[in-house]
Amino acid sequence: MSNFSVGFRxxxxxxxxxxxxxxxxxxAAELEAAIQKCQQENQVRILINGSDLLYxxxxxxxxxxxxxxxVRESGGDIKIAxxxxxxxxxxxxLGFPMLFDIMESEEEAVExxxxxxxx
Amino acid sequence: MASTTHTLTIPSSTRFLEDxxxxxxxxxxxxxxxxMSVEKLKMAVDEACTNVIEHAYEGQSEQPIDISxxxxxxxxxxLIRDKGRSFDRTDYEExxxxxxxxxxxxxxxxxxxxxxxxxxxxxxxxxxxxxxCLIKFRD
Numbered sequence: 001m002s003n004f005s006v007g008f009r010x011x012x013x014x015x016x017x018x019x020x021x022x023x024x025x026x027x028a029a030e031l032e033a034a035i036q037k038c039q040q041e042n043q044v045r046i047l048i049n050g051s052d053l054l055y056x057x058x059x060x061x062x063x064x065x066x067x068x069x070x071v072r073e074s075g076g077d078i079k080i081a082x083x084x085x086x087x088x089x090x091x092x093x094l095g096f097p098m099l100f101d102i103m104e105s106e107e108e109a110v111e112x113x114x115x116x117x118x119x
Numbered sequence: 120m121a122s123t124t125h126t127l128t129i130p131s132s133t134r135f136l137e138d139x140x141x142x143x144x145x146x147x148x149x150x151x152x153x154x155m156s157v158e159k160l161k162m163a164v165d166e167a168c169t170n171v172i173e174h175a176y177e178g179q180s181e182q183p184i185d186i187s188x189x190x191x192x193x194x195x196x197x198l199i200r201d202k203g204r205s206f207d208r209t210d211y212e213e214x215x216x217x218x219x220x221x222x223x224x225x226x227x228x229x230x231x232x233x234x235x236x237x238x239x240x241x242x243x244x245x246x247x248x249x250x251x252c253l254i255k256f257r258d
Contacts, residue, residue: 003137022140025169026133055140057165058228068220086158093235094228095216 006034015043019053023060044076050083081109132180150190159236166229175203199251205244
């Protein structure tokens with residue numbers, strides 16, 4: 001029984017993935033499948049909403065690392081929003097804010113995608 | 120000095136990582152470690168067990184991993200033991216995030232995370248057993 005799930009929503013042209021539960025070496029494959037699904041549907045403006053993400057290990061972080069270049073090469077991005085403090089600390093520990101847009105709220109992240117589109 | 124030991128043995132499958140985190144959280148909380156320290160311990164032990172599953176046992180899912188938590192007055196020690204392949208952790212280098220993304224690598228942060236989260240991380244091998252020792256001192 002997996003303690004992790006991904007919900008799909010859209011906001012305009014942004015694909016939102018709602019992460020629920022704990023992301024570790026066992027459940028990372030589900031996030032990978034979700035990102036691949038977005039790519040197959042040409043939804044490369046991907047917003048990760050982490051408000052219900054309770055835990056992340058390096059296996060979960062590795063999924064973001066593995067896909068970010070590919071998604072950016074197809075004109076999109078993976079932005080991360082609404083992380084709980086304890087989860088943000090893990091992203092921060094590894095220097096993720098240097099490589100990813102990590103916003104406090106989903107609205108800010110959607111806005112950032114709109115700005116990029118307007119440029 | 121008095122110490123208390125708690126042990127858990129899991130099969131070498133990632134499906135048991137959740138149980139490992141709960142085991143660590145329960146005993147670290149009972150030992151009055153701060154919430155922040157409990158989170159760090161959970162994660163470091165998860166990373167150590169994931170490494171054993173992926174590298175020592177190379178995906179075999181029924182091999183034993185023994186986890187012992189030893190609580191002392193001033194620190195909490197976690198020993199993670201396996202009988203799999205002994206892999207060289209000494210070639211560890213701090214990962215360059217940008218290079219990682221460029222090469223589309225997804226792994227290799229485990230040891231880095233453990234060293235950032237714990238006060239001491241060490242490995243030893245002997246008698247066919249690999250042992251990873253994680254130490255967290257009280258704040």
